[in-house]
Amino acid sequence: MNRRFWIFGLLIALLAPATLLIRNARIDALNRHEDALRAAAVTDAYRLIDDDLRAIQLQMLAIGSDIAGEEAVRRGLDAARSVDGPTTDPSLVDFVAGLSLPDQLSIELYTPVPKLVAWLGASMPMDDAPAQPQFLDRYVTAVATDGDRRDALAIWVPVRDGPTVYGVVRVLRILRSIPPVQNTFLQDYDITDTWSRKTHLELRTVYSAPFDDLLPATGDVRLLQGIDGRSLGRVFVDRPGGELLIRNVRDRYDAVAGFWVALAFAWVLAGAAAAYRKAARVERLSRVSIRFTILIGLLIGYRYVLLTLDLPNRLQRGKSPLAPLYDPVHLASTLFEGAMRSIGDVLLSSIFVAVAGLAFFHFSATILARTGEAKQSDSSRGRLAATALIVLSSVLVTSVVVILTRVSSQVITDSTLDFFSRTGLLPENLVLIVFVSLILLGAGTAILFAAGMMGLISGYRSYSANGGAGIARLLIPIALSLAVVALVAAKAELFVRAAPWVGPTVIALLIGAGLLTFRWAAVGIRALTLRNILLAIFWITAIVYPLLFRGLEQQRRNRLVDAVESFDDGRDPRVLFAIDRILLDAVDNDALRAELADAEVGPPQNESDRVRSSSADSIATNILRRSLLASMGAYEVSLTILDASENPIGRYYEADQRLTTSALAELERNDFEIMKEMREDSDVSGPLVEPMTGRRERERFRYQGIAPVDADDMTIGWVMASAEPRSVVEEAVTPFPRVLVPAGFYGNLEGDVSLAEFRDGVLVRNTGSGFGRYRLSEDARRELTTEADVWRREIDRGKVYDTYYHRRPGSGTIGQGSDIVLASRLQAITVFDHLYYLLRLTVSGLFLGIPLYIFGLFRRRLAGLLPAPEVRFRDKVLNAFFAVGLITVAAMGFVGLQVVTGENERAIESWLKQHLERVEKTLFLEAQAGELAYSVMDRTSIDSLAARVGLDLNLYRGTELVASSRPQLVEDGLIDERLPMPAYKALFFDGFRFTATEENIGTFTYPAGFRALTNEEGKPYYVLSVPTLPEQERIEEERARTVAYLFGALLLLVIVVLVTASILANALTRPIMRLRQGLEAVSRGQFTRITPFESRDEFGELVRTFNSMQDQLADSRVKVAQQERQLAWREMARQVAHEIKNPLTPMKLSIQYLRRSFDSEKDRDSAEFGSLFKRITTTLVEQIDALARIANEFSTFARMPQRVIEDLDLNEVVREAATLMEAEEGISIRVKLFDRPLVVKADREELRRIYINLIKNGIQAVPDSRQGKIEIVTRAERANDESGSAMAYSEVKDNGAGIPSELQEKIFEPNFSTKTSGTGLGLAIVRKSIEDLNGEIGFETRTGRGTTFWIRLPLTHDDEPAS
Amino acid sequence: MRFVVPLLFIGLMLSVAVPNGAAQDRDVVKSIERALNKGDVPGLLAFGSDRIAVAVFGEAREYSHSQAEYVLKDFFKTHRVTSFSFDDRSQTDRGMFVQGRLRYRGADEPLQVFVRLRMRSDEWELREIIIRK
Structure with missing residues (x-):
C-alpha cells in the first residue's frame, strides 16, 4: 500500500462529513428562507413541466410536419376532397399504413372540412381545434377528451402547398389513460404522475375544462400552454411544506454522503485485501489466517453496510430503467436480513458471494501449499489446529449448500415474476437478471465448495503430519456426516421425500464442480477457453435448476390451492360489505336522485332497446366504478337503477351472458321482486343485502342488495346491486380473456387450470378440460378419508396431471353422505419442459460467460498465450465438432422458431378465415332469394349472431364500429371504434375479402380477422371482425409448448453433440497418443511394444x-x-x-x-x-x-551372493550410510530427507553400499584445496512418463572437481576409473544394482563445481507426493 | 393452603388462555389497528397467511409473506402514518372484512384501508389488504 492509497483514503474520509456539513448548511438556509424556497420549488416544478410539455409538442409537430410534407399525402388529400367517406387514393393509404409511430402516438389525416380520410393508431373524439381562427393557417394545439377515460394532446398541422390547403394532419399523444381494470397488460397512465415523480410534488391536472370553480382555496395553479399559445389545461400543485422540502434536501445529500461512506468502506476492504495477499506470500500461516478472517469479516460487513445505507437503490430511486430492479413488487425476500430484498440486491449479493468464493479459494490453496508448516513442535497443538480446520471446512461446505438451496427456491416463491413462462429463448429482462444472479451465486458456491474440499484435505494432511493419520481418516467422515445432519436440520430442503434425487444430485455436482475448479485453477487464465466456460455454465445450471424447480413446484401448488379456494369461495364478507357501501353511496348520489326525479314512470316502450336512458347507464357506471365492489376482480358485479314503478331504467352490467336487454330487464325485475319481498318481511329501513342462488351456477351463492331512493318521504326509485363469483374458467363459449382480468385476481384466471367439485363422489361442477371422469377416483376418495388435503399425480386420457384435492371442512365424512370435495389440476411438467427451462437458464448464463471469455482472451493475449504456440490435436478435433454442432443447433433453432411461429400465424389466420366464412354462411341461411349477406346483417342482432356462431363479433359499417357482442369493451375504450388502417387498406383498397391484423389491448397483442360483406357493386358494405381474445390463451399455450419442445430438443442435441465430440476426439487421438508414448520410450532407450490397438483403419x-x-x-x-x-x-x-x-x-x-x-x-x-x-x-x-x-x-560384479529384497525406508538407509561415512571419513554430510517414509523394495546391504559408494566417490572428487561438502536429498515425485507412477528420488551432491565431458560417457563402464587404486567397478556395480531394482541412475556435473548423482527408485505405495 | 395460590394462579392463566371467540375477534382487529396506527409492518403481518393479496392504489397482487412485508414497508416509508382507525366491519363464519381510514403526513385526505381475514384452524389470518385513495 503506497502513499497514493493513503491519500485517497484520507480524501474519501473527508468527503462524507463535508457532505453532511453542506447538507446542514443547506437545511439551515431552507429554514431561514422557507417561503422563498417553497415558492422556488414550485417555480422549478413549473419550469420542468413546461419544458417537458414543450418537448412533447415539438416532437409531435416534427412528425406532423414530416407527414404533411409528403407528396402522397398532398395528392391523397386532394383526391379525397371530392369524394364521400374515407379516401380512395391507394398511395395515401399505402403511405399511412406503412408509417411506424412511437408508443402513445396516433395520426389522422383530414380534408379541410375536416373530413377524416386516413388514420393510424387509436382514435380520439374531435377537439376544438377546427373551430379556431388560425386552423389551416398554421399548427393548432388542443386537448381531445374521451369521457373520463382518456385525454390526449392534439396538434393539427395543415398540409399546404403555398396558398393551397389540401388538408390537415392531426397528431395525437395520450396524456392520461384509465383502463377499466389494472393488470400486467393494462395500467393507468398519467403524464402528471411522471411530473410528480420528477418534481417530488403532489400535482393534479385538468384539461380543457372550466377552471375557475376548480381553483382550490390554497395551492398554486399553472396554465398549460400549447406551442401556439393556446390554453390546454391547468396543473394544480400543493405547495410543498417545509418538512417535505427539508426531507427532499436531506434525502439527496444523505444519498451522496452514503455513497462516500460506501466508497470509504470499499477503500478499507481494498486495504485489507492487499494486506492479506502480502501476508499470504511471506507470513506464517497463523498470521495469514488472521488477515483472511478480517478480510472476510469486512466483505460481509460491507454488504450489510450497503444494505443499511440502501445503496445503490437510493441513488436511483424512482428513476427508470433501474427502478424495477429495486421494486419489491417484483421480488422481495426476508432471507439473510434483507440481502435479497429486491432483484438488484439479489444480484449484488451474488457478486459478493462470488468474490468471497475467490477469496476463500485463494486462502485454502495457500494452506494446502504450505501443509509442511503444519507439523508443529507440539503435536497436540497441531492436531487441534487441524481439527479446527476440518470442522470449519465442513461448516463452509454445509453453509454454501444451504445458502444456494434456500435462495434458489425462495426467489421463486417470494416473487411475482413468471420464471417459467414459455415466451421464447430469452426470458424477459427482470427474470433474466434473476437467472444471471443465480448462475453467479452458483459459481460462487461451487468455488466456496472447492475451497472447503481443499480445507478438508489440508486438515487431513496436517492431522497426519502431527501424528494422527489413523484418526484423521475418521475425522472427515464424521465431520461430513454431522454436516449432512445440519443440512437437514437447517431445512435446506435438499432431502425431501417428494424429490429424493435432488439432494444427492446437487451435492455430487458440487463435488464435480469443485474438482473442475481445482483443475482449472492449476492452469490459471489458460482455463478461460470458450469450451471450459460453456462447460462451467452447463454445470452450474445443472446445480441450480433442481433447486429452482423446487420453488416452481411450490408456486404451482400455491396456484392450485388458490384456484380451489376461489372456486369454493362462497361466503365472502367483503362482498356483503361492499354491496352495502355501494347502495348507501348510490342513494345519496345527486345525479342519480335527479335522474330518478325526472324519469318517466312506466315500462320501456321498445323491448329491443338497450336502455331507456343512456344517462342512467352512465350514472350507474360512475357509481360502480368508484366503488370497492368494482375492484373485486373475483366477482361479476352489476348495478341497476329502477324507477318508482320498479322498472329498470339504467344499469352497469359486466356479465358475459348473451342476454338481450329485455331478457336482462326481466331477470332484474324478478330478482327485485324477491328482494323487495324479503325486505318487507325483514322490516329493515335501509339497504338489504342477502345471499341468493347463483344465476348461472345454481350451486353457488351470489349476493344481492337493494335500497330505496327517497325524496320528500316518497320512494322515487330503487338501486339494486349484485355480485356473483366468477368461475375461474367459464365453460361459456367465449371464456373470459385473461387480458381483461384485474391483477391479483383471486384464483388465477389461467386457462390451464382445471377445477371440479364432487358431491358424494359425483361430479357436479367443473371448468376446464382436465377432469374427464364423472366420478371421483377411488384412490383419491380413500386418501381423503384420512386427509383433508391430498396431492396426487394422475394420468387422464394419456396426459399426466398434478392434482390437488381438498375436502371442504364441515362437509361430512367421505363415504358417509354429503361430502364435498374440490379439486384443481395442472398438466405436469414434461421432460421437454425441463430441457427448455434448462436451456433458458443456460442462455442466461451466457450473459456472464461471454464477458468472462472476452476478459480471458484479453488476459491471455497480454500474457503472450495467444496465439497459442501449440494446439493439441484432440483440442482441434473437439473444437471443430463443437463449432459445427453449435452452428447446426443455432441454425435449426432459428429456422425451427421461424417455422413454428409462421405455422402458428398461418393456423390462426386459417382459423379466423374459416370462422368468418361460417358466420357469413350463417347469414346466408337467413337470406331470402337473391339477398346478400349484408342486407341480412341489417336485420340481425349482433348478439344473437355471436351466440349462434359461438364467437365474439364486431360489426363495422364502412370504417365505423356500429355493433359489438362485447359492448363493454367498446365503452371502456379497449376496442377502438374505427376500423384499423391495415384492415381498411386490405379490404377496401387491395380488394381482399378477408384479412388478419395484429391488434392490441394495452401491451397484450392478439390477432383479429376481418371479413367484408360486399354489396351488389362488390364494394364492402359491412365488415365483420373476430377478435381472438379468448382463444389467444389456448393458441399461445400451444405455440409456447411447441417452442418449448423445440428448444428442449435443441438442448438435448447440444448435449449429444458435446458428448459425441468428446468421445470421437478421444477415439481419434488415443492411438496417436500411444504412438507418441512408444516413440518417446524409444528415445529413452526403452523398446517396449504398444498395447495392441484393435482397429481396422x-x-x-x-x-x-x-x-x-x-x-x-x-x-x-x-x-x-x-x-x-x-x-x-x-x-x-x-x-x-x-x-x-x-x-x-x-x-x-x-x-x-x-x-x-x-x-x-x-x-x-x-x-x-x-x-x-x-x-x-x-x-x-x-x-x-x-x-x-x-x-x-x-564376484560381486557377477552377482554371486544372494539378495534379500524387503520393504525398507530409503531415508533410513541414506541416514545409515551418511552416518557411517561421517564416522569413517570424519566429515559432515548434510542430509535433507523427505518428511515421510519412502518405502522401496531393495536389499538393505546392497542399497547402503550404493550410497556409501556414491558418498565415497564424492569425497574423493573434492580437491585438497577445497573444503568438501556432501549433501544428500531425498523426496517423492512422479515419473515423467505416461505411467506417472510414484518414485523415490535421491541425490548425492558434492563440490568436487566435476567429471570432464570426455569421460562422462564411460563413468558407468566396468573397467573405468579415474582413481589410481581400485578396480573401476564401483559405479558399474551401482548402476547394475539400481537397474535390477527397476530404478534409474544418472548424474549432472559441472566442471570445477561438483557433481550430483541422482537415483530414482519405484515406491511400493503410490501415495500422492507433496509437489 | 400453600397450593391454593399457585392453583388459583394457574386457573387464572388458563382462563385467560382459553380462546374466547368474540374476544379473539376483537383482539385480532385491535392488534391490526394498533399495527396500522404505527405503520408497524411486522406487527401487521404477524397475522398474515403464507400468501397475502396486497393492493396499493389499484393494482392488487398475491405476494408471499416475505414479499408483502417489503411492499408494505415501501408504502409506509413514503406514507408516514399519523393516525388510523377501523370504522366498519362485516363478518361471516369463515371471513371478516374491516374498513378503516389512514391519515398520513402531508395529506389532507385520508386513505381507505380494507383488511380481509379468514378463519383457518380456529385462528384468524390476514389474507388481503387494500389501500385506496
Whole structure:
C-alpha cells in the first residue's frame, strides 16, 4: 500500500462529513428562507413541466410536419376532397399504413372540412381545434377528451402547398389513460404522475375544462400552454411544506454522503485485501489466517453496510430503467436480513458471494501449499489446529449448500415474476437478471465448495503430519456426516421425500464442480477457453435448476390451492360489505336522485332497446366504478337503477351472458321482486343485502342488495346491486380473456387450470378440460378419508396431471353422505419442459460467460498465450465438432422458431378465415332469394349472431364500429371504434375479402380477422371482425409448448453433440497418443511394444507397423546385447588375467629369490636369511590378499551372493550410510530427507553400499584445496512418463572437481576409473544394482563445481507426493 | 393452603388462555389497528397467511409473506402514518372484512384501508389488504 492509497483514503474520509456539513448548511438556509424556497420549488416544478410539455409538442409537430410534407399525402388529400367517406387514393393509404409511430402516438389525416380520410393508431373524439381562427393557417394545439377515460394532446398541422390547403394532419399523444381494470397488460397512465415523480410534488391536472370553480382555496395553479399559445389545461400543485422540502434536501445529500461512506468502506476492504495477499506470500500461516478472517469479516460487513445505507437503490430511486430492479413488487425476500430484498440486491449479493468464493479459494490453496508448516513442535497443538480446520471446512461446505438451496427456491416463491413462462429463448429482462444472479451465486458456491474440499484435505494432511493419520481418516467422515445432519436440520430442503434425487444430485455436482475448479485453477487464465466456460455454465445450471424447480413446484401448488379456494369461495364478507357501501353511496348520489326525479314512470316502450336512458347507464357506471365492489376482480358485479314503478331504467352490467336487454330487464325485475319481498318481511329501513342462488351456477351463492331512493318521504326509485363469483374458467363459449382480468385476481384466471367439485363422489361442477371422469377416483376418495388435503399425480386420457384435492371442512365424512370435495389440476411438467427451462437458464448464463471469455482472451493475449504456440490435436478435433454442432443447433433453432411461429400465424389466420366464412354462411341461411349477406346483417342482432356462431363479433359499417357482442369493451375504450388502417387498406383498397391484423389491448397483442360483406357493386358494405381474445390463451399455450419442445430438443442435441465430440476426439487421438508414448520410450532407450490397438483403419495399421518395428529393434538389441556381453566377458577375462598377472609376477620373483637363497648354503646359514624369509612370505601373503580381493570384486560384479529384497525406508538407509561415512571419513554430510517414509523394495546391504559408494566417490572428487561438502536429498515425485507412477528420488551432491565431458560417457563402464587404486567397478556395480531394482541412475556435473548423482527408485505405495 | 395460590394462579392463566371467540375477534382487529396506527409492518403481518393479496392504489397482487412485508414497508416509508382507525366491519363464519381510514403526513385526505381475514384452524389470518385513495 503506497502513499497514493493513503491519500485517497484520507480524501474519501473527508468527503462524507463535508457532505453532511453542506447538507446542514443547506437545511439551515431552507429554514431561514422557507417561503422563498417553497415558492422556488414550485417555480422549478413549473419550469420542468413546461419544458417537458414543450418537448412533447415539438416532437409531435416534427412528425406532423414530416407527414404533411409528403407528396402522397398532398395528392391523397386532394383526391379525397371530392369524394364521400374515407379516401380512395391507394398511395395515401399505402403511405399511412406503412408509417411506424412511437408508443402513445396516433395520426389522422383530414380534408379541410375536416373530413377524416386516413388514420393510424387509436382514435380520439374531435377537439376544438377546427373551430379556431388560425386552423389551416398554421399548427393548432388542443386537448381531445374521451369521457373520463382518456385525454390526449392534439396538434393539427395543415398540409399546404403555398396558398393551397389540401388538408390537415392531426397528431395525437395520450396524456392520461384509465383502463377499466389494472393488470400486467393494462395500467393507468398519467403524464402528471411522471411530473410528480420528477418534481417530488403532489400535482393534479385538468384539461380543457372550466377552471375557475376548480381553483382550490390554497395551492398554486399553472396554465398549460400549447406551442401556439393556446390554453390546454391547468396543473394544480400543493405547495410543498417545509418538512417535505427539508426531507427532499436531506434525502439527496444523505444519498451522496452514503455513497462516500460506501466508497470509504470499499477503500478499507481494498486495504485489507492487499494486506492479506502480502501476508499470504511471506507470513506464517497463523498470521495469514488472521488477515483472511478480517478480510472476510469486512466483505460481509460491507454488504450489510450497503444494505443499511440502501445503496445503490437510493441513488436511483424512482428513476427508470433501474427502478424495477429495486421494486419489491417484483421480488422481495426476508432471507439473510434483507440481502435479497429486491432483484438488484439479489444480484449484488451474488457478486459478493462470488468474490468471497475467490477469496476463500485463494486462502485454502495457500494452506494446502504450505501443509509442511503444519507439523508443529507440539503435536497436540497441531492436531487441534487441524481439527479446527476440518470442522470449519465442513461448516463452509454445509453453509454454501444451504445458502444456494434456500435462495434458489425462495426467489421463486417470494416473487411475482413468471420464471417459467414459455415466451421464447430469452426470458424477459427482470427474470433474466434473476437467472444471471443465480448462475453467479452458483459459481460462487461451487468455488466456496472447492475451497472447503481443499480445507478438508489440508486438515487431513496436517492431522497426519502431527501424528494422527489413523484418526484423521475418521475425522472427515464424521465431520461430513454431522454436516449432512445440519443440512437437514437447517431445512435446506435438499432431502425431501417428494424429490429424493435432488439432494444427492446437487451435492455430487458440487463435488464435480469443485474438482473442475481445482483443475482449472492449476492452469490459471489458460482455463478461460470458450469450451471450459460453456462447460462451467452447463454445470452450474445443472446445480441450480433442481433447486429452482423446487420453488416452481411450490408456486404451482400455491396456484392450485388458490384456484380451489376461489372456486369454493362462497361466503365472502367483503362482498356483503361492499354491496352495502355501494347502495348507501348510490342513494345519496345527486345525479342519480335527479335522474330518478325526472324519469318517466312506466315500462320501456321498445323491448329491443338497450336502455331507456343512456344517462342512467352512465350514472350507474360512475357509481360502480368508484366503488370497492368494482375492484373485486373475483366477482361479476352489476348495478341497476329502477324507477318508482320498479322498472329498470339504467344499469352497469359486466356479465358475459348473451342476454338481450329485455331478457336482462326481466331477470332484474324478478330478482327485485324477491328482494323487495324479503325486505318487507325483514322490516329493515335501509339497504338489504342477502345471499341468493347463483344465476348461472345454481350451486353457488351470489349476493344481492337493494335500497330505496327517497325524496320528500316518497320512494322515487330503487338501486339494486349484485355480485356473483366468477368461475375461474367459464365453460361459456367465449371464456373470459385473461387480458381483461384485474391483477391479483383471486384464483388465477389461467386457462390451464382445471377445477371440479364432487358431491358424494359425483361430479357436479367443473371448468376446464382436465377432469374427464364423472366420478371421483377411488384412490383419491380413500386418501381423503384420512386427509383433508391430498396431492396426487394422475394420468387422464394419456396426459399426466398434478392434482390437488381438498375436502371442504364441515362437509361430512367421505363415504358417509354429503361430502364435498374440490379439486384443481395442472398438466405436469414434461421432460421437454425441463430441457427448455434448462436451456433458458443456460442462455442466461451466457450473459456472464461471454464477458468472462472476452476478459480471458484479453488476459491471455497480454500474457503472450495467444496465439497459442501449440494446439493439441484432440483440442482441434473437439473444437471443430463443437463449432459445427453449435452452428447446426443455432441454425435449426432459428429456422425451427421461424417455422413454428409462421405455422402458428398461418393456423390462426386459417382459423379466423374459416370462422368468418361460417358466420357469413350463417347469414346466408337467413337470406331470402337473391339477398346478400349484408342486407341480412341489417336485420340481425349482433348478439344473437355471436351466440349462434359461438364467437365474439364486431360489426363495422364502412370504417365505423356500429355493433359489438362485447359492448363493454367498446365503452371502456379497449376496442377502438374505427376500423384499423391495415384492415381498411386490405379490404377496401387491395380488394381482399378477408384479412388478419395484429391488434392490441394495452401491451397484450392478439390477432383479429376481418371479413367484408360486399354489396351488389362488390364494394364492402359491412365488415365483420373476430377478435381472438379468448382463444389467444389456448393458441399461445400451444405455440409456447411447441417452442418449448423445440428448444428442449435443441438442448438435448447440444448435449449429444458435446458428448459425441468428446468421445470421437478421444477415439481419434488415443492411438496417436500411444504412438507418441512408444516413440518417446524409444528415445529413452526403452523398446517396449504398444498395447495392441484393435482397429481396422490406418491407425490400427500404424500401430501394427510400429509394434513390428519394435520387435525387430528388440531382436537387434538382443543380438547387440549378446555381442556386448561377449565383448564384456572378453574384456573382463582380459581384465581378470591382467589383474591376476600383477600379483603373480612378484610372487614368482619372490619365491625364486627365496629358493636361490635357500639353495645357497652361505645365504641359508646367514643371519639375514630369517628376515629375508619373513619379508618374502609377507609379500606373498599380501599378493594372495590382493588376488582374493580381485576375486571378491569380480564376484560381486557377477552377482554371486544372494539378495534379500524387503520393504525398507530409503531415508533410513541414506541416514545409515551418511552416518557411517561421517564416522569413517570424519566429515559432515548434510542430509535433507523427505518428511515421510519412502518405502522401496531393495536389499538393505546392497542399497547402503550404493550410497556409501556414491558418498565415497564424492569425497574423493573434492580437491585438497577445497573444503568438501556432501549433501544428500531425498523426496517423492512422479515419473515423467505416461505411467506417472510414484518414485523415490535421491541425490548425492558434492563440490568436487566435476567429471570432464570426455569421460562422462564411460563413468558407468566396468573397467573405468579415474582413481589410481581400485578396480573401476564401483559405479558399474551401482548402476547394475539400481537397474535390477527397476530404478534409474544418472548424474549432472559441472566442471570445477561438483557433481550430483541422482537415483530414482519405484515406491511400493503410490501415495500422492507433496509437489 | 400453600397450593391454593399457585392453583388459583394457574386457573387464572388458563382462563385467560382459553380462546374466547368474540374476544379473539376483537383482539385480532385491535392488534391490526394498533399495527396500522404505527405503520408497524411486522406487527401487521404477524397475522398474515403464507400468501397475502396486497393492493396499493389499484393494482392488487398475491405476494408471499416475505414479499408483502417489503411492499408494505415501501408504502409506509413514503406514507408516514399519523393516525388510523377501523370504522366498519362485516363478518361471516369463515371471513371478516374491516374498513378503516389512514391519515398520513402531508395529506389532507385520508386513505381507505380494507383488511380481509379468514378463519383457518380456529385462528384468524390476514389474507388481503387494500389501500385506496
